[in-house]
Amino acid sequence: MKANNRFFIFIFTIFFCSCGSIHIFSKKEEIEAGTPKHVIIHDNDEIPEKAEFAILDKKEIEQIFLLLDSAIVNHNSESEKYWRIDLSQYKFQLVPFYNDEKEKVIWVNGICIQDLFDYGEEEKSWRETVLIVNDGGKCHFNIYVNLKRSKAFDLVINGEA
Numbered sequence: 001m002k003a004n005n006r007f008f009i010f011i012f013t014i015f016f017c018s019c020g021s022i023h024i025f026s027k028k029e030e031i032e033a034g035t036p037k038h039v040i041i042h043d044n045d046e047i048p049e050k051a052e053f054a055i056l057d058k059k060e061i062e063q064i065f066l067l068l069d070s071a072i073v074n075h076n077s078e079s080e081k082y083w084r085i086d087l088s089q090y091k092f093q094l095v096p097f098y099n100d101e102k103e104k105v106i107w108v109n110g111i112c113i114q115d116l117f118d119y120g121e122e123e124k125s126w127r128e129t130v131l132i133v134n135d136g137g138k139c140h141f142n143i144y145v146n147l148k149r150s151k152a153f154d155l156v157i158n159g160e161a
Helices: 002-019 027-032 058-077 113-118
Strands: 038-040 090-098 104-112 140-146 151-157
Touching (some): 058 104, 058 140, 058 151, 104 113
Parallel strands (some): 038 090
Antiparallel strands (some): 090 104, 104 140
16 A cells, blocks of 8 residues: 555655746746757847837747748858858857738858857857857858748848958
8 A cells, every 4th residue: 555655645746846837937947948959039129120029939949940941052052161051050049020011030140160169159158149240251151041931031140351
């Protein structure tokens, strides 16, 4: 009988503990919930003045990266070797908002992983604040993605000093 009681207590404990893990994310927790390769940041400076922030679901994030990949493949096919981008070497800040037509648009900021370490950026800092870098070459780029139109546009790769 003692074994059955222990089993019951074990199952009850697991059930009780798992129920307490459901909660609504705060803005800070939303940022922390991003994967190691991307984070969603709501930042007023990177969207049009009157735009509203948007929320992204997992499917939309997948769509963003499919469109980003396609845009970079196209860019790389038209660029000199030096300016080609290897997306596996970047971390991404996603700033989602609604444009004037109420379409979900995401400003994607790509940052070289190596650059974060070279300039002493803490791992956590890129997850909390949009990093704006002057120059930096292909280690820093940004692009817009319109989910309704399934289109990536306005790719900007930083220049070099």
